[in-house]
Amino acid sequence: MGYVDYQFENVFERPVEIFMWRVILLVLSGGWHQDWYSRARQLIEDQIVKDGVDNLLAGVPDDESELFLHDLKILKLI
DSSP states (O other): OHHHHHHTTTTOOSHHHHHHHHHHHHHHHTTSSHHHHHHHHHHHHHHHHHHOHHHHTTTSOHHHHHHHHHHHHHTTOO
């Protein structure tokens, strides 16, 4: 996962892009490396607390936003 994350370092600029990328990496990790998984989850939770989910998803089409919120609930991030 570190390699994949490194390859996309500084590619995403908008907070929503970074947020969604972190969630994608979390899902792809599959919990294989507990330390990495815990750290990735904490980064996502910190960004939710800092920016708020509604603010992060502002500008995202409603149908995509609803689907992403559903995914966050499945992952127990919200």
